[in-house]
Amino acid sequence: MPHLSDVSSESRKFARSTPEQREAFxxxxxxxxxxxxxxxxxxxxxxxxxxxxxxxGLAKNRAEGPTREGFRRLRDQGLSRREAAxxxxxxxxxxxxxxxxxxxxxxGRIYPDGRRIDYTSGVxxxxxxxxxxxxxxxxxxxxxxxxxxxxxxxxxxxxxxxxLRSKGVPVRKIARELGRPASTISRELxxxxxxxxxxxxxxxxxxATARRPRPKDSKLVTHKRLRKYVKKKLLRRWSPxxxxxxxxxxxxxxxxxxxxxxxxxxxLYFQARGGLKREVQAALRTGRTRxxxxxxxxxxxxxxxxxxxxxxxxPPEVEDRAVPGHWEGDLITGAHNQSAIGTLVERTTRYVxxxxxxxDHTAETVRDALITTMSTLPEHLRGSLTWDQGAxxxxxxxxxxxxxxxxxxxxxxxxxxxxxxENTNGLLRQYFEKGTDLSVYGPEDLEHVxxxxxxxxxxxxDWDTPAERLRDLLMTT
Numbered sequence: 307m308p309h310l311s312d313v314s315s316e317s318r319k320f321a322r323s324t325p326e327q328r329e330a331f332x333x334x335x336x337x338x339x340x341x342x343x344x345x346x347x348x349x350x351x352x353x354x355x356x357x358x359x360x361x362x363g364l365a366k367n368r369a370e371g372p373t374r375e376g377f378r379r380l381r382d383q384g385l386s387r388r389e390a391a392x393x394x395x396x397x398x399x400x401x402x403x404x405x406x407x408x409x410x411x412x413x414g415r416i417y418p419d420g421r422r423i424d425y426t427s428g429v430x431x432x433x434x435x436x437x438x439x440x441x442x443x444x445x446x447x448x449x450x451x452x453x454x455x456x457x458x459x460x461x462x463x464x465x466x467x468x469x470l471r472s473k474g475v476p477v478r479k480i481a482r483e484l485g486r487p488a489s490t491i492s493r494e495l496x497x498x499x500x501x502x503x504x505x506x507x508x509x510x511x512x513x514a515t516a517r518r519p520r521p522k523d524s525k526l527v528t529h530k531r532l533r534k535y536v537k538k539k540l541l542r543r544w545s546p547x548x549x550x551x552x553x554x555x556x557x558x559x560x561x562x563x564x565x566x567x568x569x570x571x572x573x574l575y576f577q578a579r580g581g582l583k584r585e586v587q588a589a590l591r592t593g594r595t596r597x598x599x600x601x602x603x604x605x606x607x608x609x610x611x612x613x614x615x616x617x618x619x620x621p622p623e624v625e626d627r628a629v630p631g632h633w634e635g636d637l638i639t640g641a642h643n644q645s646a647i648g649t650l651v652e653r654t655t656r657y658v659x660x661x662x663x664x665x666d667h668t669a670e671t672v673r674d675a676l677i678t679t680m681s682t683l684p685e686h687l688r689g690s691l692t693w694d695q696g697a698x699x700x701x702x703x704x705x706x707x708x709x710x711x712x713x714x715x716x717x718x719x720x721x722x723x724x725x726x727x728e729n730t731n732g733l734l735r736q737y738f739e740k741g742t743d744l745s746v747y748g749p750e751d752l753e754h755v756x757x758x759x760x761x762x763x764x765x766x767x768d769w770d771t772p773a774e775r776l777r778d779l780l781m782t783t
Contacts, residue, residue, distance in 0.1 A: 323354055331355055332362075336409070337375035362409065362416050374404050381405070459486075459494060459514070464507040467491065471505050525565055526573045532563055536570060543736045546570035548762060551769045612703040614715040617692060617723055624690055624714075630654040630779055631689035633711075634727035635676070637667055637698060638734055640744035647744050647752065648675060649734060651726045652687070655775035656767060658730055658759045660752040664745045673701035677708045684780075690714060692724055733759055 327350060334344035335355075345355040380390040391401035403409075409416045414423045454460065459467075463484055470480045477495070481488040498510035526533045532553075539549045546567040557563035623629040632653045637646045648661025661675045680688055692714045693699050702713040716723040737755045738744055760773040767775055 323350070328358060331358065332409070333407075335359065336404075336407075337378065362411070362422070377401065377404050459490070461507065461511045464494075464498075464510050467494065468505050468507040468510075471495070524573055525569060529562055532565060535563070536565065536573075540570075540574075543733070543758070544762060546574075547765055548769075551765065552763055555769065610700050610702070612700075614695070614702070615712060617714050617716050620690070620692070620714045624653070624692075627653045629689065631687040632692070633690070634692045634724040636694060636724065636727050636731060637663075637672070637696065638731050638738065638744070639667070640738070641741050645744035647734070647738065647747070648672065648679075649727060649730055650676075650679065650691075651730045652772075652776070653726055655772050655779060656726055656730075656764055657772040657776045658756050660734075660756045662749045662752055664748075667698050669698055669700035672698040673705050676705055680709045680711060685710075692716065692727075694721070694724065730759065 327348065330348055331344055331350055334347055335341060338344050338347075341355050341359055342352055344350075345352040377390055377394055377396070380393055381387070385393065387401050387405055388398060391398050403415070411422070416422045463486075466484060467480055470483060475483075477491050478488045481491045484491070494510070495505055498513045499505045500509060526536060535553070536549055539552070540546075544552075549570060550565060550567045553563050553565065624632045630652065633650050634653060635648065635650045637648055639646045644666075646663045646667035648663055648667075650659040650661065651657070659679060661672075661679050663671060663675055665671065676691075680691075688709055688711050690712045691705075693702070694716045695718060699705075699713065699715075702715075705711070706713055721728045734755070737758075738747070757773075760776075761771050763769040763771055
């Protein structure tokens with residue numbers, strides 16, 4: 307541990323450097339691109355200058371290319387900023403920054419007044435011109451004004467505390483005024499008061515906001531056994547929520563084997579923080595971070611000769627999933643829309659069946675394949691089929707006559723009306739990527755994938771699997 311005299315000596319060394327000297331050094335450094343040369347010309351300590359450059363996040367030696375010195379020389383010759391930028395082949399934004407004395411770092415910019423903006427963290431840091439360690443963190447206005455959980459003190463609360471404190475109101479009375487425990491007010495005054503002993507609302511808000519993130523390692527980084535289990539299930543294409551709920555059932559008395567779905571998602575999205583390897587991201591069915599908005603259905607003419615029965619005419623027992631045997635269907639297509647796989651999902655149990663379509667997916671081919679597949683089911687599981695208005699269902703009337711299953715059609719541009727099937731199609735894309743040739747997969751491959759999907763626990767089934775629900779259904783009928 308350094309002796310107190312050493313620390314004092316270090317502080318004195320920084321104190322001998324004035325803000326004007328530091329500003330002059332950076333101007334020289336911008337021109338010469340060398341710490342040693344800039345320090346020598348100004349008679350400054352080279353080690354001190356190196357520390358300034360290191361704290362600023364700047365490279366010690368600049369790469370070859372257009373320099374600020376060349377730009378400044380052209381400006382001194384009377385060229386406009388645009389003309390000088392064109393002469394050196396640099397962007398006008400860069401020229402404007404050079405004119406203003408702004409310096410770029412890897413993740414942000416440093417301004418002549420000492421402000422440093424880090425675009426990665428979104429934090430503005432104010433470094434005193436003397437270079438003395440201990441920058442003041444200034445959160446952005448949006449962070450200061452962001453609404454928080456009511457259990458945290460707000461800016462309005464802090465303004466009230468400051469007003470009452472300035473009038474000499476005791477801590478306990480302030481607490482009663484705000485409806486807070488006295489310990490909360492006491493702790494707030496102890497942690498966020500100014501060094502002069504006074505309490506300033508906005509300064510306290512800035513201090514509390516800057517302290518709020520408190521970054522720490524994710525649970526998936528510190529607990530190897532938990533991380534191994536999560537990775538194993540992700541590689542089997544389980545969703546984060548399925549993994550989280552299965553941990554509760556499998557390790558009911560082990561608190562260490564607990565992780566929320568959100569923690570798993572964050573580990574996948576933010577590799578450095580979460581600690582999971584990048585390739586595990588492929589386990590998620592979609593890379594989207596936002597849901598696509600539902601579009602209003604557009605009226606259009608029927609493309610079928612035989613009249614359609616719309617989803618609005620579907621009986622209540624189909625709508626509420628109370629009676630099993632009602633299915634949702636669709637196609638997922640491969641490269642160039644040539645190959646396809648039919649997908650069928652039972653609405654009550656979420657049981658999946660896949661239809662092999664190796665050659666084409668014309669109306670006749672799809673009709674015959676669906677008739678063959680549905681004929682393998684017992685009669686009480688052949689209730690109805692809900693499909694979109696795709697051309698492949700032009701033979702729906704013949705299908706109904708052969709299977710005694712009514713076909714209901716969704717409204718145009720309304721995939722959420724077949725929610726179970728759309729969800730399953732997303733799961734299937736983990737096995738059959740978009741743009742691939744689906745004809746290379748045989749019936750055995752489709753059966754294997756269907757078994758995997760039917761073996762996954764589902765939240766909507768109280769974490770039972772579709773296979774278990776269908777088995778129970780068959781045993782009771």
